[in-house]
Amino acid sequence: MAKLLNITEAVTIALHSMVIIARNDSKQVNVNYISEKTGSSKYHVAKILQKLVKDGFLGSHRGPAGGFYLTHEPAEISLLEIYEAIEGKIINSKCPMNKDKCPFGDCLFEDMTIKMTEEFVKYLQEHTLQHYMHKNDQSRNLKSKKEAS
Amino acid sequence: MAKLLNITEAVTIALHSMVIIARNDSKQVNVNYISEKTGSSKYHVAKILQKLVKDGFLGSHRGPAGGFYLTHEPAEISLLEIYEAIEGKIINSKCPMNKDKCPFGDCLFEDMTIKMTEEFVKYLQEHTLQHYMHKNDQSRNLKSKKEAS
DNA sequence: CTTAAATAAGTAATTCATTACCAAAATTAC
DNA sequence: GTAATTTTGGTAATGAATTACTTATTTAAG
DSSP: OBOSBOOOHHHHHHHHHHHHHHHTTTSOBOHHHHHHHHTOOHHHHHHHHHHHHHTTSEEEEOSTTOEEEESSOGGGOBHHHHHHHHHOSBOOOSSSSOSSSBTTBSOTTHHHHHHHHHHHHHHHHHOBGGGGSSTTOHHHHHHHHHHHO | OBOSBOOOHHHHHHHHHHHHHHHTTTSOBOHHHHHHHHTOOHHHHHHHHHHHHHTTSEEEEOSTTOEEEESSOGGGOBHHHHHHHHHOSBOOOSSSSOSSSBTTBSOTTHHHHHHHHHHHHHHHHHOBGGGGSSTTOHHHHHHHHHHHO
C-alpha cells in the first residue's frame, strides 16, 4: 500500500480548509467547524491554519464569533501556493538519490523525477480555489441529475 | 525544500542497484561494490537487495566471489515492478485525506491524485531496465560529442 | 579442514510527521 | 468589567518509516 505522491495530511487539511473557508465567505470559520467537517484533530487543524495566516493566505479574529477568512480572491490562490505554504518550496530534485554525484554521472533517473515533478507542479499552478467553489455542490448535482433523467 | 514525489532512498537504491547489476551481467556484484558506487550505507543496500531476492528479481550466492545477479532479462523488468517490490503495491488513493468520507462527498481533489498517480505509474510501467543499459554510457557520450562538433 | 568472503536475518536506533496538551492573549457579549 | 469563546504559540508524546548495527549462516579456495 504505497503512495507515489507526497501529499501529507497537513497539506490535505490545508487544501480542504481553504475551500471550506472560501465557500463560507460571508462568515468566519473556526477551527472546531473545520475539524468536524474534515474529521481531523482540532489541534492539527489549528496548527495548519496558523501557518496559513503567517503566510498571508488567511486572516483571523480571536474571540466569540471569531475565526478565519480569505485575504485574497479565490481565483488568485493556486493549489501550489497552498502546498508550498505548508511544505516549503518544492524542489525538483534531479537524481532521487540526494547525493551530489550520481553513480552514473548525470543521473539515469533524473528524466523521471524532473518530468513527473514538472507535470504535478503545472497541475497545482493551473488550479485555483476558484475551481473548487462549486464543484460537487449538492444543489448543482441534483440539478444535473434531473436534467440527465 | 519539499518533494512532490514519494521516492524513498530505499527505492532509489533498488533502481540504481538493478541497473548496476544489469550492466555487469558477466560477473556477480556484491554489496560493498554497490554501496561504494551509490554512496549509500552497505547495511541499507544489503536490506534492499535481500528484498529483491525474496521477490524473485535477483538471485544471490554467498561466499567468496559471491554476489547478486539478475534472474530475468532487463527488458522484462519495469521500474514499476522494482518500486512495488520495495514499497508494496501502489494505491491510487482518491481523496488525499485517507478518510472514508471526504467532507465534500466525492472528494474535490481526487481528480488530482488519480491523474498524477496514473501518469507516474504509466511512466514506471513503460520504462524497463533495458532503457538504462547504455544510457549515459561514457564511450557513447564521447562519440556523440565528436559527431556534434 | 581452515580461513576468508559474502549473504541472511533479526534487532536496535534514529528520524520525521503527526497528534496531543496547556497556558496565554485577544475579542465579544452581557 | 466579567465571563465565555477563540486563536496563538510552545512543548511534549506518539507512531510509523527508515536507517544502522550485530551475529549467524553459507560458500569457495587453498
